[in-house]
Amino acid sequence: xxxxxxxxxxxxxxxxxxxxxxxxxxxxxxxxxxxxxxxxxxxxxxxxxxxxxxxxxxxxxxxxxxxxxxxxxxxxxxxxxxxxxxxxxxxxxxxxxxxxxxxxxxxxxxxxxxxxxxxxxxxxxxxxxxxxxxxxxxxxxxxxxxxxxxxxxxxxxxxxxxxxxxxxxxxxxxxxxxxxxxxxxxxxxxxxxxxxxxxxxxxxxxxxxxxxxxxxxxxxxxxxxxxxxxxxxxxxxxxxxxxxxxxxxxxxxxxxxxxxxxxxxxxx
Amino acid sequence: xxxxxxxxxxxxxxxxxxxxxxxxxxxxxxxxxxxxxxxxxxxxxxxxxxxxxxxxxxxxxxxxxxxxxxxxxxxxxxxxxxxxxxxxxxxxxxxxxxxxxxxxxxxxxxxxxxxxxxxxxxxxxxxxxxxxxxxxxxxxxxxxxxxxxxxxxxxxxxxxxxxxxxxxxxxxxxxxxxxxxxxxxxxxxxxxxxxxxxxxxxxxxxxxxxxxxxxxxxxxxxxxxxxxxxxxxxxxxxxxxxxxxxxxxxxxxxxxxxxxxxxxxxxxxxxxxxxxxxxxxxxxxxxxxxxxxxxxxxxxxxxxxxxxxxxxxxxx
Ligand SMILES: Nc1ncnc2c1ncn2[C@@H]1O[C@H](COP(=O)(O)OP(=O)(O)OP(=O)(O)O)[C@@H](O)[C@H]1O
Ligand SMILES: [Mg+2]
Numbered sequence: 001x002x003x004x005x006x007x008x009x010x011x012x013x014x015x016x017x018x019x020x021x022x023x024x025x026x027x028x029x030x031x032x033x034x035x036x037x038x039x040x041x042x043x044x045x046x047x048x049x050x051x052x053x054x055x056x057x058x059x060x061x062x063x064x065x066x067x068x069x070x071x072x073x074x075x076x077x078x079x080x081x082x083x084x085x086x087x088x089x090x091x092x093x094x095x096x097x098x099x100x101x102x103x104x105x106x107x108x109x110x111x112x113x114x115x116x117x118x119x120x121x122x123x124x125x126x127x128x129x130x131x132x133x134x135x136x137x138x139x140x141x142x143x144x145x146x147x148x149x150x151x152x153x154x155x156x157x158x159x160x161x162x163x164x165x166x167x168x169x170x171x172x173x174x175x176x177x178x179x180x181x182x183x184x185x186x187x188x189x190x191x192x193x194x195x196x197x198x199x200x201x202x203x204x205x206x207x208x209x210x211x212x213x214x215x216x217x218x219x220x221x222x223x224x225x226x227x228x229x230x231x232x233x234x235x236x237x238x239x240x241x242x243x244x245x246x247x248x249x250x251x252x253x254x255x256x257x258x259x260x261x262x263x264x265x266x267x268x
Numbered sequence: 269x270x271x272x273x274x275x276x277x278x279x280x281x282x283x284x285x286x287x288x289x290x291x292x293x294x295x296x297x298x299x300x301x302x303x304x305x306x307x308x309x310x311x312x313x314x315x316x317x318x319x320x321x322x323x324x325x326x327x328x329x330x331x332x333x334x335x336x337x338x339x340x341x342x343x344x345x346x347x348x349x350x351x352x353x354x355x356x357x358x359x360x361x362x363x364x365x366x367x368x369x370x371x372x373x374x375x376x377x378x379x380x381x382x383x384x385x386x387x388x389x390x391x392x393x394x395x396x397x398x399x400x401x402x403x404x405x406x407x408x409x410x411x412x413x414x415x416x417x418x419x420x421x422x423x424x425x426x427x428x429x430x431x432x433x434x435x436x437x438x439x440x441x442x443x444x445x446x447x448x449x450x451x452x453x454x455x456x457x458x459x460x461x462x463x464x465x466x467x468x469x470x471x472x473x474x475x476x477x478x479x480x481x482x483x484x485x486x487x488x489x490x491x492x493x494x495x496x497x498x499x500x501x502x503x504x505x506x507x508x509x510x511x512x513x514x515x516x517x518x519x520x521x522x523x524x525x526x527x528x529x530x531x532x533x534x535x536x537x538x539x540x541x542x543x544x545x546x547x548x549x550x551x552x553x554x555x556x557x558x559x560x561x562x563x564x565x566x567x568x569x570x571x572x573x574x575x576x577x578x579x580x581x582x583x584x
Contacts (some may be wrong), residue, residue: 077467089462091455102455103466105448110467116449
């Protein structure tokens with residue numbers, strides 16, 4: 001089978017709220033997919049189910065022909081699916097250097113807890129891998145800054161750089177450009193997509209900015225009310241009249257409100 | 269840098285070992301206890317770095333101590349090394365079992381659950397006649413490499429014996445601190461979710477820390493039992509656990525050496541206070557704790573760092 005990721009009849013309910021329903025799709029290797037949808041459409045829920053943060057109520061997820069439905073997130077990460085977060089999840093009191101070093105070291109020893117207890121944190125190959133990531137995401141200038149003090153965009157890049165340790169084959173980005181100013185958005189996205197392309201990573205990114213979606217997605221999944229209402233190349237999906245009225249029209253207002261909600265929601 | 273630290277540590281242990289020859293008896297017995305207790309503190313430092321403070325670490329301390337006492341009472345075994353290894357194994361296994369539950373909790377729940385477990389042991393010890401009940405019982409003298417020792421020689425050899433275990437523990441912990449797992453203390457404290465999404469289980473990481481800390485506490489208890497030659501249920505009581513937490517705050521999580529120095533100062537101040545100003549011990553304890561928290565929140569270990577900064581020396 002050519003798909004790296006296959007989703008069949010995925011559903012998630014929170015009490016009476018149906019956050020995802022009847023999601024079925026295949027993701028070919030190295031495709032870049034943009035996920036769009038209004039606030040509360042179920043985009044994050046979808047990402048959370050794929051990455052094991054939420055257990056689907058129904059349906060199945062296959063990664064490289066292996067059923068990963070319901071596995072804990074750390075197991076899914078180890079298999080090769082990584083993610084970044086709507087609100088960057090980095091270690092705030094550590095420097096950028098230390099954040100990346102920790103991530104690299106964890107990825108190299110995560111197969112065995114005992115190994116990780118006797119393997120020194122710093123080693124030549126680990127440092128090389130960390131440097132490569134720092135260069136790829138242009139984090140060099142900030143290496144000694146504590147993550148808590150970083151500008152929003154840089155913190156997001158750090159978050160993504162950390163997600164890329166251990167060379168995942170699939171990466172899910174939950175609103176990589178949220179909280180970044182309009183002027184910087186394209187530059188940040190360009191950096192991310194170039195880095196991922198150089199590593200041949202299959203990427204699914206949630207994005208509210210339609211210009212960015214049109215530019216960086218080969219394929220668009222439009223979410224509404226927990227399900228996919230359009231799936232196709234950006235020219236086609238974004239032009240869909242339902243998508244136009246339900247999603248594109250509501251985006252600008254929704255972005256800010258959604259971020260506030262999620263800044264609080266994701267911590268739980 | 270790391271090699272320099274190891275070298276300095278080895279040198280410090282060698283100096284203390286030689287100095288023991290001229291130490292007065294009271295100071296040597298005090299130092300023996302202080303060193304044994306420092307092992308518990310060393311374990312607490314491991315947990316504290318990750319933001320976890322167990323208020324029941326005496327559980328493992330008492331387990332180690334009673335292991336030695338019971339082996340002496342009910343078997344013909346007398347070998348000190350064997351005693352300590354048995355205590356380490358038993359407390360390590362107990363820490364594994366307790367950790368299955370404890371590693372899932374954080375913050376105050378972690379602290380209180382740990383306290384609860386230690387109080388269960390306390391209750392069992394108090395209620396069980398064969399375990400000596402409230403009075404506890406005498407610990408048989410151990411033999412060292414086949415020979416029973418007496419008087420000053422016995423004291424000196426026991427001191428060296430305890431010191432050797434401390435050196436070993438310091439080495440193991442320093443290797444651990446430099447390891448991947450050991451360096452994840454701040455990440456565990458700050459962002460568990462990121463660690464999970466890097467592919468490791470935070471609960472298992474904490475479980476490992478609990479086993480290391482529990483084993484260290486068990487060894488400390490075993491050595492203390494050999495030094496005091498008596499065990500009783502207060503070794504499992506919450507005030508004993510509290511004392512260890514006190515010394516941990518005094519020492520700070522910054523350095524391994526601080527655990528030993530802090531533990532020694534604690535015993536010294538306590539014995540001086542009890543001798544010279546009876547009834548003032550609690551006041552002194554409270555005042556010292558207050559001053560430490562107010563003026564030296566990083567603990568004794570941070571004196572070196574603070575001093576370096578004052579003198580304009582760059583901290584490595
Ligand atoms: N943990 C939860 N408990 C209850 N309801 C939830 C939970 N997570 C999400 N929901 C609900 O599920 C629906 C989908 O939410 P989701 O976070 O997936 O939306 P989203 O498309 O990511 O929105 P946004 O653009 O605001 O990030 C919403 O109605 C939300 O309120
Ligand atoms: Mg979302």
